[in-house]
Amino acid sequence: MTQTIAFYDRVDQALHDTSLQTALNRATTRFIGNRASAIGALCEADRLRDQARAIRAYALAHLDELLPQLAANVEARGGHVCWASDGEEARRYIIELARARGVRSIVKSKSMASEEIHLNEALEHAGFEVVETDLGEYIIQLAGETPSHIIAPAIHKTREQVSALFEQHLGMPPTTEVPPMIRTARRALRQRFLRADMGISGVNFGVADSGAIVIVENEGNARLSTTVPRIHVAIMGIERIVARLADLGVMLQVLARSATGQKMSVYTSLISGPARPGEADGPEEFHLVLLDNGRSRMLGGQYAEALLCIRCGACLNACPVYQAIGGHAYGGVYSGPIGAILTPLLQPDLPDAYLLPQASSLCGACQEVCPVRIAIPDMLLRHRADAVQAGKAHPLEKAAIRGYTLTMTHPAIYRASGKAARLFSRILARKGRFRRLPPPLHLWTKQRDFPAPPPKTFRELWAEHQKRRHQNEV
């Protein structure tokens, strides 16, 4: 989806959307608490996270062997593999497959990779009927919106809004109770599953030694999407791989705990190829789409570590910026701290993607909760440096940095600016705070106060202190 308004305006909208603020607060608080107690209950949480990081690092270090191994094992089980350099190749493969098989109706279970390549729009444009079946994704599909959270895509919707959507699209009688909405969605979506010709899913992990993919979910829509229709297409970013089945004994222990605080998600499916000859259900055809879309290049650069990510969403919930602005403001598919790293790399066509790394206080909460300990703040800084080198810094920012450099390297200017700042604060500040600053600093005070400088500078305090000490000594 193309962004029509600029990042700062999206942030502004989000900050003034009171129902979004309530929803964000409710969701992130719950997720943070649940995660903390689930991780806290582990015997050796730190070691488990070290192991998770090591397993993912191993997989990336051997990606050139593991991907062919995964593909060969999938093919040995009767599955098909598509290597897609970019979104265009992945979309074309899936559309041509659907056409060749006479597919009309497609059910989808949540897949970030498919959102990254705007697969739904392409399929609908090609004339297929596509239904998102994760409840949150379904709600936002009906509303014509995009996910606001990696784990809870529709947290920004109130129950009244959901009721109105179901009333309009599914003929549900109006209600403010959640259970009838759940029953309505179950009935409507169940028929979609039973009539679907193709199911499209994401992949949480590809397991190279078994030729299996792992899908983790709570609702059962991924199980239905990958069991009921005669064709299953799974889309996987090439980095989402582990070497051995045994590695899941670490990865699954940290994934659900980090995402929602569950010990295990309700359904964890390991799928290896199409149904075997002796099996009564499962798809007749299995296709695995391996999506590069910038990842192979990323692996060689200074952002390679971001490829360790297992998409748990813990860094989103922990981030004070995400808590305030939510997912939509980021503009890309991936939001929050990890999104601020990935979006400029995986969706460089978004015009203001380079601004996202600015949307961080660098407090480090993201790295603190990351199950694979990605050094997110370091990479956000690198992105900022890259943007400056690419000449994308705002002229005012450049001027400010020049002014700062001048001030900090010339004691006389430093002293004079301290005095000026205090003069300024005597005129404008109230109760030790600026409510409003003049342009261009007014942007800061638009959402919050700026603390006024104290009445005396450090240099003055130091001079007084020295003087007192001198007097005492005498």
Next chain:
Amino acid sequence: MSRDQILAAIQISLNANRPQLLAEAARVTHEPPPFVLPAQDDLAGQFVAEVQKLEGKAYRVATAEEALAIIEQLIIETQARQVIGWDVDQIELPGLAALLAAHGVTPAIADIRGEARQARLQELEPIPICLSGVELAIAESGTLLLRHGPGRPRLASLLSPCHIAIVFERQLVRGLGEALTILLKRYGEEIFGPTSNLTFITGPSRTADIEMTLSLGIHGPPQLHVILVAEG
């Protein structure tokens, strides 16, 4: 060809970053811990408590007869005429076939292969009960591990609103790591030979997508009945 292009690009990238990644990979063993939570005295008790915490129903019974009585009750409550189930002999509960027959319950043919796929699915849709065994069960998380395959359809834990799972105490393990080790020892390379699917089930289907309100049964079974049998 994209495959070669992608692999070539990966190799170029790894020329730069492989040493660093290998160093990270070598920091700690990759061997999964057999379990991750503090030990509890009673594995069966822990398992039952975990299933209940997840809003599943768990029953701890001594004998097959007691297990049959629970199944009978559920058949009566749901007025089931058919069940979507594993082959009765794969569930390994003595007397199950006779119980179903006594109540006039026939196992549905959950075979959806071929042209009649969608019609067959519509016939299966109204059946109120799914009935399955398990491969293993994990006490720490209240998880059932189902190894699907011939005679063990996936739909038998998925389609109906009520899933009954028979678990024997000998199938209980403490943690996920232990379960994977047993699985690999039992089947080795052939783990995905005759089957395309392994599923871990941890509680009934759930969602919190509307205002973070927990709701059961959005897609999978809202009711999960786990019958833990001591003997057998």
